[in-house]
Amino acid sequence: MTTSHSGPHSGSAPAADSAIEKRVLKKITRRLIPFIILMYFINYLDRTNLGIAGPGGMNEDLGMTATQFGFAAGIFFFGYLLLEVPSNLALHRFGARRWLARILISWGAVASLMAFVPSPFWLYVLRFLLGVAEAGFFPGIILYLTYWFPTSTRARATALFMLAIPLSNVIGAPLSSWLIESGNSVFENFAGWRFMFLIEGIPAIILGIVCIFYLTDRPRDAKWLEPEEREWLALKMEAEEASTAQTYHYPVKRSLLNPRVWALAFVYFGAVYGLYALSFFLPTIIAGFQETFGVEYTLLEVGFITAIPYAFGAFAMYFWSRHGDKTGERVWHVALPLFIGGAAIPVALYLNSPFTTMIAVTICAMAICATLPTFWPLPQAFLAGAGAAAGIALINSLGNSAGFFAPYVTGWLAEATGTQNAGMWVVGGTMVAAGIVTLILKAAPRPDAPEAASASGRAVE
Template structure:
């Protein structure tokens, strides 16, 4: 494959976006994922006992977040397109930080449900908004690489967040609070602080970036405008509207594919600490709170490495069906096997394979919708995909907890997770195998995707 050597201005722009913009947005995502999954650390470390939660009630509390999230997902992303990412992402962060802080004083199951719902309302639009925002800052041929750097924040949230959450939980008695309440207090404050910083740090478009030179601003603006014009010339005029994106068969196919991946992600995220807590009864082992935090983090460090290397390969070759389908298939097979292992080490080893698979598929998946959506259609289409996908965020923890209550173990629940990930793998291979995606050496105007039958 013959490659085109990037000129100095192009290299400089991509380097600056990669080092000055992506890390900050990734930090926002880090805090976002930590706040929404903090309940997974609180549950087995005092909250379940103090509030009297069953496994199904815990799953419902974890999942009801996504009902509030879904209600305002698309309107929030359209508002970001209208008002600008700087204001809207900053507003989202401060709002969810305030709601997250209130978990410190939750005292009943209905109160927990209400706060989780409100947290979802407050966070609505952040993730698809961040994806859309980053897509507006780099040409298509670099998006897989940029989104991979952004997505590293998600597994690293657990690598860093699990031990930090454990340390906060161990501060039992601070301010007269139980350890799990101290943890909620500690993880909420950074959202408020970084939200305020984001208001001043982010810029809505390259022309407003003070850290780009005039030549760099001109190059990047020209590149992005050329791509937008190319998309407009190869699609029907109405396809650029939000309504067309919401009724597109292609968008809905991506949404179902994403549903299966997210089902695996949140089944793992919300119940892994609880499953590790069950090792004591299953294998006769005993771990303190901090050790459990470290064990919870184990699968996610290799997952971060796998994410980076797999996405690097996708950037080099162009995103293909197997960049999504192969990891989804591996996750589908591995996650049900984890609870049949004969030792904690073997169980964590298999869970690590699952985590690597899930996180390898996700960033490459998000490189696809931006290939044929722009403007209001991108805002609506990406939000719809994320909305349908995040239905799995509600369904996965609730079904996992309910099946556990019904069967007495998590084994059957993990087979359900595997089935949904298998659906994602099948959709990836069936739908994407004949599609053409960008390669690093393609011209600024990307070739249109071949029409697909729906």
């Protein structure tokens, strides 16, 4: 190329690159995101439908106290935490298509078996095994998105995937309630909550089989892209991964011991603590409006009311993450909703009507939903390759330990004090503490590669 022609070419190259980027991102979003949302929808539904089953007859049939219910909800995360890191390393090694299919089929089978538990003990056993079966699914998807979406669009892609969380409550709570009521009316000797568990486990098995044939492991394997699109995407993602890996030399062991990874795990713990406290106990809190405010709801009405905060949460999740990608700011997009949500949830307990209480709960749900997808670009800014697989899995694993502590501590405090107040104050305090740690990380020195400061600035600030 001669100097005299450099002007036109330099102007047209970025335009051509921008055009192919838009075209490729549109194709991979259409191809992958709806299927991933559906998988996570079923995953989150099978994980949290216990919250509907408890007040829907399970606690009474099995003779469970609030503490026992909290333990049943939380023991899932023991199995989940034990295998999270090795499961994600296996996905990195063997490919997402086969490994995610294995996870889906095994968790679907265990979820359906929960329909036949005869006692709290066997419920504990199957909830533990459900965690073992599901281990690696969420961080596996987060890792999978790093194979397909450039850094500049990753928060939005993560938000689209994580829309399954509020959607599983918007659609799942009424669906689970309807299945329980339908089961109660159709079967004499098979409780409705058992029917719900049986039916809601089957889609995971079906999706696992479909996953083997539908998902594509890496961009270079994407036959559904044109050759030049496939080559552009593969080179783009390989260049980003190589840049991160060159700047931050974090093999698996070093990723697992990195203080920044552990601090981010606590931030995620705070967000997840609020998420699971609401997921498992919001139906119980709404059912308690009968005693507190003198109103009465059917189980199906409880399901629909439970869905309201998460409907607003879905909008907050998408538009807040979109704003984060547009501005490039990351830290305040995590800290601010943590502060708002942490303040809103205890306030809800001191309001004088179901309507005002639900407004505060909805604000909290919106804040939690806004935090979750904007969080994940933070660790992705300095982890790559197998180190990313291990670090992301560790953050998710430690963060999701809140899935045990939130329902167990909330249930224990409710039983010990006779109200939900103390438990919700703990939820709020944990979220605020996570927001503070996020701001401390912003002020802390960069990860320990000196040359990384300028390269990582836009991603972590």
